[in-house]
Amino acid sequence: xxxxxxxxxxxxxxxxxxxxxxxxxxxxxxxxxxxxxxxxxxxxxxxxxxxxxxxxxxxxxxxxxxxxxxxxxxxxxxxxxxxxxxxxxxxxxxxxxxxxxxxxxxxxxxxxxxxxxxxxxxxxxxxxxxxxxxxxxxxxxxxxxxxxxxxxxxxxxxxxxxxxxxxxxxxxxxxxxxxxxxxxxxxxxxxxxxxxxxxxxxxxxxxxxxxxxxxxxxxxxxxxxxxxxxxxxxxxxxxxxxxxxxxxxxxxxxxxxxxxxxxxxxxxxxxxxxxxxxxxxxxxxxxxxxxxxxxxxxxxxxxxxxxxxxxxxxxxxxxxxxxxxxxxxxxxxxxxxxxxxxxxxxxxxxxxxxxxxxxxxxxxxxxxxxxxxxxxxxxxxxxxxxxxxxxxxxxxxxxxxxxxxxxxxxxxxxxxxxxxxxxxxxxxxxxxxxxxxxxxxxxxxxxxxxxxxxxxxxxxxxxxxxxxxxxxxxxxxxxxxx
RNA sequence: GCCGCAUUCGUCUAGUGGACUAGGACGCCGCCCUCUCAAGGCGGAGACCAAGGGUUCGAAUCCCUUAUGCGGCACCA
Numbered sequence: 001x002x003x004x005x006x007x008x009x010x011x012x013x014x015x016x017x018x019x020x021x022x023x024x025x026x027x028x029x030x031x032x033x034x035x036x037x038x039x040x041x042x043x044x045x046x047x048x049x050x051x052x053x054x055x056x057x058x059x060x061x062x063x064x065x066x067x068x069x070x071x072x073x074x075x076x077x078x079x080x081x082x083x084x085x086x087x088x089x090x091x092x093x094x095x096x097x098x099x100x101x102x103x104x105x106x107x108x109x110x111x112x113x114x115x116x117x118x119x120x121x122x123x124x125x126x127x128x129x130x131x132x133x134x135x136x137x138x139x140x141x142x143x144x145x146x147x148x149x150x151x152x153x154x155x156x157x158x159x160x161x162x163x164x165x166x167x168x169x170x171x172x173x174x175x176x177x178x179x180x181x182x183x184x185x186x187x188x189x190x191x192x193x194x195x196x197x198x199x200x201x202x203x204x205x206x207x208x209x210x211x212x213x214x215x216x217x218x219x220x221x222x223x224x225x226x227x228x229x230x231x232x233x234x235x236x237x238x239x240x241x242x243x244x245x246x247x248x249x250x251x252x253x254x255x256x257x258x259x260x261x262x263x264x265x266x267x268x269x270x271x272x273x274x275x276x277x278x279x280x281x282x283x284x285x286x287x288x289x290x291x292x293x294x295x296x297x298x299x300x301x302x303x304x305x306x307x308x309x310x311x312x313x314x315x316x317x318x319x320x321x322x323x324x325x326x327x328x329x330x331x332x333x334x335x336x337x338x339x340x341x342x343x344x345x346x347x348x349x350x351x352x353x354x355x356x357x358x359x360x361x362x363x364x365x366x367x368x369x370x371x372x373x374x375x376x377x378x379x380x381x382x383x384x385x386x387x388x389x390x391x392x393x394x395x396x397x398x399x400x401x402x403x404x405x406x407x408x409x410x411x412x413x414x415x416x417x418x419x420x421x422x423x424x425x426x427x428x429x430x431x432x433x434x435x436x437x438x439x440x441x442x443x444x445x446x447x448x449x450x451x452x453x454x455x456x457x458x459x460x461x462x463x464x465x466x467x468x469x470x471x472x473x474x475x476x477x478x479x480x481x482x
Numbered sequence: 483g484c485c486g487c488a489u490u491c492g493u494c495u496a497g498u499g500g501a502c503u504a505g506g507a508c509g510c511c512g513c514c515c516u517c518u519c520a521a522g523g524c525g526g527a528g529a530c531c532a533a534g535g536g537u538u539c540g541a542a543u544c545c546c547u548u549a550u551g552c553g554g555c556a557c558c559a
Contacts, residue, residue, distance in 0.1 A: 280495080
């Protein structure tokens with residue numbers, strides 16, 4: 001069997017979202033699994049919808065996930081160019097060939113007429129489709145149109161009878177009757193091809209061995225099959241991968257919150273976690289394996305395990321996975337990855353804080369809220385928090401005074417003896433007849449400004465003697481006020 | 483409206499005629515641990531396999547019908 005060559009062919013119309021990238025991932029995994037090539041081709045054939053930095057957004061999204069490509073716009077390759085806007089003559093040539101064969105024809109209809117036509121069809125409850133007006137023009141009429149210099153497009157002449165079948169390696173045979181297939185435009189009046197012409201021509205010319213794309217493309221496969229047949233080309237195996245949807249079961253889109261890959265990066269998701277999660281949407285190995293490192297994914301990925309039904313993108317499960325991967329990271333590595341999310345932190349200090357926040361976050365952007373008290377001078381909080389639910393100000397004050405007295409005895413050098421300090425503080429609580437909860441609760445708020453925080457002893461150690469004592473003293477004053 | 487695709491716990495899924503009293507994971511609930519919150523450990527609830535017909539000694543697994551959901555119906559991809 002010849003080399004596997006698969007391609008990801010996005011349109012530079014904005015930041016790629018996770019649904020598209022999931023398809024790219026399947027392509028990538030299959031290429032790596034088989035030792036073949038993964039090709040990036042940009043389908044920039046719609047000048048109106050194109051976004052300025054569209055290409056860059058695509059490249060960045062793939063890089064973030066570590067999805068590497070062997071041929072593409074930036075790296076070139078033997079079958080370039082890899083931007084369709086740079087291949088216009090190729091499409092023109094092929095369109096001309098189709099016209100010469102009588103498989104396609106020039107159409108001179110205006111947008112206005114087409115819109116009017118569809119309006120009528122819709123009113124009648126029919127499927128909107130081209131009405132063949134220009135398909136059966138006489139040679140004289142055609143010549144007249146040409147002489148008049150009317151703008152024209154090239155349309156595919158779909159056989160009115162029969163049906164077209166495509167074998168899909170995920171779903172089996174797909175069949176659609178030709179009468180339900182529109183005479184699709186192949187070449188637009190601006191000289192750019194539409195998707196239908198461009199994919200077929202490029203997939204063939206670039207020797208693509210397997211075509212994977214979203215199942216929203218299923219309705220248009222007959223056009224592609226017809227083109228392959230007209231050109232006399234072999235149809236590569238096709239597989240329509242299931243859609244990734246939002247919780248409402250609708251195709252993922254802007255309405256579903258953050259779906260852009262880059263947004264996940266900015267929110268603090270690790271690429272290895274997103275990669276793992278995406279791979280498991282519409283694909284699974286067996287009845288128990290959830291965690292896959294990149295190489296395991298590559299080793300295990302096969303086409304026959306791709307699912308048919310659409311999958312809802314479950315943010316909750318992604319968060320769990322991300323938390324798992326964070327906990328798996330070595331402390332030094334986590335510190336390095338966390339730095340961009342808390343730039344005000346001194347790197348050495350942040351490194352020391354890792355053990356405190358590591359088991360407590362699911363995303364890197366949660367770190368700041370957890371450890372911000374380390375980086376502030378005086379804390380702002382409601383004094384009521386010091387007292388807690390079932391206690392009173394006097395009790396809280398007594399607890400803080402005791403704690404302050406105890407901690408004060410420890411000089412700078414001995415302040416990091418967590419065990420000893422904790423034992424003594426517990427003894428303080430007991431002497432005051434207080435339970436641990438209210439005692440440490442008051443101390444926690446005084447030191448961290450929060451009722452929920454990383455472990456107290458470690459927090460005080462890292463905060464340092466001076467700041468700790470000052471905060472406790474300040475809390476005592478707050479309780480004395482009124 | 484027309485055409486197409488899909489249908490196993492809330493979600494991601496295992497399952498390809500008997501090993502299924504349908505397995506795992508997330509989430510949820512409870513317990514343990516415990517200075518809070520997590521993490522971790524243990525346990526639990528949760529799917530009559532969309533419905534109805536067949537085929538078969540036997541069906542989540544094969545066939546048909548229906549229902550529901552989704553997708554497509556552009557000089558967009």
